[in-house]
Amino acid sequence: MERKPTxxxxxxxxxxxxxxxxxxxxxxxxxxxxxxxxGVSEGxxxxxxxxxxxxxxxxVDEVEEVLMKSLRDVAAEESPAEDRLLKFLCAHVRYLIANxxxxxxxxxxxxxxxxxELKSRMLKILNEQKRLAKKIVNDGxxxxxxxxxxxxxxxxxxxxGIPISxxxxxxxxxxxxxxxxxxxxxxAILGRALRSGN
Amino acid sequence: MERKPTxxxxxxxxxxxxxxxxxxxxxxxxxxxxxxxxGVSEGxxxxxxxxxxxxxxxxVDEVEEVLMKSLRDVAAEESPAEDRLLKFLCAHVRYLIANxxxxxxxxxxxxxxxxxELKSRMLKILNEQKRLAKKIVNDGxxxxxxxxxxxxxxxxxxxxGIPISxxxxxxxxxxxxxxxxxxxxxxAILGRALRSGN
DNA sequence: TTGACATGTAAGTGAGTACTCACTAAGTTA
DNA sequence: TAACTTAGTGAGTACTCACTTACATGTCAA
Numbered sequence: 537m538e539r540k541p542t543x544x545x546x547x548x549x550x551x552x553x554x555x556x557x558x559x560x561x562x563x564x565x566x567x568x569x570x571x572x573x574x575g576v577s578e579g580x581x582x583x584x585x586x587x588x589x590x591x592x593x594x595x596v597d598e599v600e601e602v603l604m605k606s607l608r609d610v611a612a613e614e615s616p617a618e619d620r621l622l623k624f625l626c627a628h629v630r631y632l633i634a635n636x637x638x639x640x641x642x643x644x645x646x647x648x649x650x651x652x653e654l655k656s657r658m659l660k661i662l663n664e665q666k667r668l669a670k671k672i673v674n675d676g677x678x679x680x681x682x683x684x685x686x687x688x689x690x691x692x693x694x695x696x697g698i699p700i701s702x703x704x705x706x707x708x709x710x711x712x713x714x715x716x717x718x719x720x721x722x723x724a725i726l727g728r729a730l731r732s733g734n
Numbered sequence: 735m736e737r738k739p740t741x742x743x744x745x746x747x748x749x750x751x752x753x754x755x756x757x758x759x760x761x762x763x764x765x766x767x768x769x770x771x772x773g774v775s776e777g778x779x780x781x782x783x784x785x786x787x788x789x790x791x792x793x794v795d796e797v798e799e800v801l802m803k804s805l806r807d808v809a810a811e812e813s814p815a816e817d818r819l820l821k822f823l824c825a826h827v828r829y830l831i832a833n834x835x836x837x838x839x840x841x842x843x844x845x846x847x848x849x850x851e852l853k854s855r856m857l858k859i860l861n862e863q864k865r866l867a868k869k870i871v872n873d874g875x876x877x878x879x880x881x882x883x884x885x886x887x888x889x890x891x892x893x894x895g896i897p898i899s900x901x902x903x904x905x906x907x908x909x910x911x912x913x914x915x916x917x918x919x920x921x922a923i924l925g926r927a928l929r930s931g932n
Numbered sequence: 933t934t935g936a937c938a939t940g941t942a943a944g945t946g947a948g949t950a951c952t953c954a955c956t957a958a959g960t961t962a
Numbered sequence: 963t964a965a966c967t968t969a970g971t972g973a974g975t976a977c978t979c980a981c982t983t984a985c986a987t988g989t990c991a992a
Contacts (some may be wrong), residue, residue, distance in 0.1 A: 735939085735940055735941075736939095737939050737940065737941090738939080739938085739939090740938080740939080743939085774939090774940075775940070775941050775942075776939090777940080777941065777942075777943095778939070778940055778941075780938060781938080781940075782939090864951095891959080
């Protein structure tokens with residue numbers, strides 16, 4: 537029987553939650569499985585989180601703090617928009633690869649969570665991702681880097697599908713995806729659309 | 735107590751399965767809810783499908799028959815590639831809007847189904863969608879419509895994210911999405927990338 | 933008219949769910 | 963070292979799940 541401080545256990549539980557979502561899907565996320573992965577009894581989980589719901593909310597909190605903070609920082613940088621968009625996309629992709637369950641949590645549960653708070657938190661994250669992408673594109677247009685005839689909102693809509701494209705790619709070619717360069721490959725396509733003068 | 739032939743009930747059950755996935759998500763899909771929507775007892779469902787799994791497989795079968803058939807037909811047409819890609823994308827989007835649960839079923843469950851048969855059926859569908867998209871792009875390049883320096887595989891990867899972009903859009907702006915023109919808007923962006931000469 | 937069959941219901945089953953409870957052991961501090 | 967807090971256990975709660983069973987009834991061919 538190993539005893540650890542609650543902060544450590546909370547981290548372990550969040551990791552376990554994400555890995556179960558990634559490997560077995562949301563509908564197989566049970567407290568029993570979380571307890572098994574953490575290596576404690578089911579009851580012990582409830583020393584560190586009051587409910588299963590709070591475990592999931594804690595994961596969403598972390599996305600807010602870690603991923604969104606880094607995306608905000610990149611979007612606010614003062615470098616050429618194309619460099620910034622690449623950095624933005626790469627940071628985005630890197631986080632999703634390191635925390636594989638997040639994609640499913642955000643994209644497939646955002647719409648259907650019975651819990652209004654959980655739902656609105658996830659929608660807020662998606663909305664901000666889109667807003668930041670639009671900001672970078674608008675910046676690139678005002679500096680003349682990119683063509684102004686492109687519809688920025690539609691472009692950002694397309695951008696939002698990229699994380700799932702990554703997931704599909706990982707599933708279709710397991711082991712065979714060069715995740716390092718995934719963001720560069722996608723930007724190569726996006727860049728053509730951004731520069732093209734109709 | 736209304737009695738209907740099993741073929742009719744099977745259709746009703748498939749519809750109910752899809753509408754629950756769409757409105758409440760995969761993790762809220764229970765036989766009890768399916769029975770409620772169909773308007774029969776839970777036991778009655780098992781007269782028409784042996785298991786819940788078979789209900790889901792029947793839905794996947796229908797996607798195979800209806801959606802993939804229409805996509806295959808469009809891809810094989812002999813018209814300019816840009817026309818064909820628009821038709822392809824619009825057929826794709828139209829089907830997903832008419833059968834809203836499909837997107838979640840395919841994209842979020844494909845990776846995590848415990849059931850190897852279900853998983854391989856869904857991956858086959860995703861793979862073929864990508865293959866058909868690549869075919870159209872390659873055709874457009876050989877006729878000189880599109881620029882040959884574009885990486886076709888990466889382009890198709892990006893294409894595969896569009897259905898989820900649509901879903902995100904529907905969730906972020908409920909009621910406010912012009913779904914009719916969604917495919918046209920996306921093609922407007924994709925077309926810029928396809929035509930652009932580096 | 934009958935009887936077989938298809939379709940239905942209601943009331944089960946066992947397994948799984950989130951969560952709680954009484955209790956125990958390890959660490960910290962007075 | 964005794965008192966107190968924190969982190970653990972394992973059995974038990976009420977409930978939901980997919981699925982089954984026993985039985986009823988509408989349909990239709992013989």
